[in-house]
């Protein structure tokens with residue numbers, strides 16, 4: 586059984602473009618990504634967790650709903666979109682208690698007409714189809730940077746298999762819910778050689794896509810010379826793919842060659858197309 590903790594606050598102001606606030610209602614994450622996980626590095630630096638082993642034994646925030654009931658009225662009019670999650674995973678694979686709490690949180694936010702954007706490396710549950718409980722305007726996403734299961738087991742050991750992840754997302758899309766993909770951190774070819782076009786072809790049903798490079802892995806430093814060329818080529822492939830199909834996209838800063846201007850132009854051009862931005 587998963588451990589429990591209490592927190593003093595839950596809703597945090599977000600710094601990303603697509604959400605005003607975010608919620609991290611679990612401490613740690615059993616997915617244990619080895620890219621490495623930025624959230625884990627941060628928590629370790631702040632002394633919240635001891636090590637990797639501590640991180641992969643998540644703790645559920647027991648009083649999350651109680652906190653939401655107090656915080657939502659205080660933020661009335663200021664809060665429109667909440668992202669789940671930045672420093673944990675809302676549908677952690679095979680963690681039933683995390684899934685149940687996440688569903689209750691989405692339901693509570695939607696009750697006050699607060700939209701949610703959700704991102705997971707787990708499986709999006711079919712329960713989300715119940716639009717009386719969860720509304721129709723949430724945006725459900727999965728992270729997908731490969732289709733290779735050997736790579737997944739090495740870099741995302743506790744996550745859901747890629748096919749299961751895609752199937753759960755496709756199911757929601759086929760039932761008219763909004764879906765998106767986070768293709769970040771996309772690995773360099775000294776980590777895995779793979780066909781980006783083939784990965785994209787599996788998720789052509791989504792409404793929008795975010796593409797970004799790998800930043801913190803030691804193998805990236807060995808790849809630096811080709812790095813820009815590689816990511817520039819990938820970003821162009823993603824852009825062509827999305828434009829051809831009317832999929833909204835955002836190329837993360839630093840992924841495309843040279844300049845911020847080019848990147849921010851891409852962002853602006855597609856602002857209206859994307860459900861997320």
Ligand code: SF4
Pocket residue numbers: 614615616617618622623624625671672673674706
């Ligand atoms: S799923 Fe996200 S939060 Fe969980 S370990 Fe992986 S990168 Fe970290």
